[in-house]
Amino acid sequence: MTERTAGRADRARRSLLVLLAAVTAASLTSGTASAGPKPVPAPSTSVDDGTLAAMEAQQPLTEAADLIRWSVERTKAGGYAGIELGDGEVVVWWKGTLPAAVQEAVTEARRGARVRVAPAVHSRAELEKAARRVADYVRTHPRSPYHSVIIAHDGSGLVVKAEQAGLPPAPLPADARPPAEISVSVVPQERPRLAGRLNDTAPFWGGGRINNNDNNSICTAGFPVIRWDSAFMLTAGHCGRPGGSWNNGDDSRFVGTGAYEHVSHDLLLIAAPVHGRIWDGGVGVGEFTKRLLGWGWVSTGERLCASGSVTGARCGFVVNGDTYAMCARDVYGNSECYYDLIAADHDQWASAGTAGDSGGPVFGLWGSDGVIAKGTITATIGRTLVFQDFGTAWLDFNIETFNG
Numbered sequence: 230m231t232e233r234t235a236g237r238a239d240r241a242r243r244s245l246l247v248l249l250a251a252v253t254a255a256s257l258t259s260g261t262a263s264a265g266p267k268p269v270p271a272p273s274t275s276v277d278d279g280t281l282a283a284m285e286a287q288q289p290l291t292e293a294a295d296l297i298r299w300s301v302e303r304t305k306a307g308g309y310a311g312i313e314l315g316d317g318e319v320v321v322w323w324k325g326t327l328p329a330a331v332q333e334a335v336t337e338a339r340r341g342a343r344v345r346v347a348p349a350v351h352s353r354a355e356l357e358k359a360a361r362r363v364a365d366y367v368r369t370h371p372r373s374p375y376h377s378v379i380i381a382h383d384g385s386g387l388v389v390k391a392e393q394a395g396l397p398p399a400p401l402p403a404d405a406r407p408p409a410e411i412s413v414s415v416v417p418q419e420r421p422r423l424a425g426r427l428n429d430t431a432p433f434w435g436g437g438r439i440n441n442n443d444n445n446s447i448c449t450a451g452f453p454v455i456r457w458d459s460a461f462m463l464t465a466g467h468c469g470r471p472g473g474s475w476n477n478g479d480d481s482r483f484v485g486t487g488a489y490e491h492v493s494h495d496l497l498l499i500a501a502p503v504h505g506r507i508w509d510g511g512v513g514v515g516e517f518t519k520r521l522l523g524w525g526w527v528s529t530g531e532r533l534c535a536s537g538s539v540t541g542a543r544c545g546f547v548v549n550g551d552t553y554a555m556c557a558r559d560v561y562g563n564s565e566c567y568y569d570l571i572a573a574d575h576d577q578w579a580s581a582g583t584a585g586d587s588g589g590p591v592f593g594l595w596g597s598d599g600v601i602a603k604g605t606i607t608a609t610i611g612r613t614l615v616f617q618d619f620g621t622a623w624l625d626f627n628i629e630t631f632n633g
Contacts, residue, residue, distance in 0.1 A: 537586025
């Protein structure tokens, strides 16, 4: 969400398990930023006890799901449709027979959690190809009512979202329809809104507000990362561009310069001095930080938190299994489509976030003072948070988290 204002396998698995890293930086600065070191805050939390307990109970399932997902990534197995965290079990949706390597991973995962393999009608690859056909139509027909395409996590088909006030959604035109064997439904939904803190100092942390110096639009820093021994801040691609410069939220410090962008995945790397912590709590009130301990894949049913520099931190988002292809305009007015996005719902607030939260961290909790990177915010649609998962950023940029 941007706001226009006046102005590999083993390496990543090891990073997930780095739980004893030294704390070398920390908390909130206020007023005029000083040149001294940032203080380390006491461990704290912005999540209620019930949500925290539910997230902690999912950790064995999350570890089992990650193990299986890594086997899928290594083998590039074609029958994969999705992985879901169910009621006390991991469900692996698969078209056809499991390859030997994936079956071995399932067997290993069953040592720590219940795992069930369920049949899928279509593979993820088949549905991604069909979704791209629909999204290409949406991108080239920006006045059409259609705006998003969802891939079902169980491989059952596609759902196309259309904004058409007062009328039932129109069927897809022939040149947008995928092959007949793929089930497609069209349902009404409002258009997505592309989604500080305010005076952070170097080394910069995730969750802080960042200002695009091209046009004074604001977004949120995602996760501090490392690529080829260089430091970057990951954020949403629609927020800026390679070569564009960024300041912190109150324009008191220069943050860095856009370096690498993957437009269709809505990802941008900003070259900047960073360290492995993210802002939690509110915005200007009740702010504190947590250590970044690594990253993990995202599974359907997983409980996550998000931290935007306008909305603040919220926990209890539940990944609903929808995989989005979505078309919108970036901060420069360019019509773009973003693919492989993930959606998570919340039933506590009327809105999942607001303008300016884009790029912000989506994360899981680990202990009282640790987080696991899961993705960066792209948009909100009512109570639904739409984000790009960190695994996609890892594949695109060959990055690892800068652990705190």
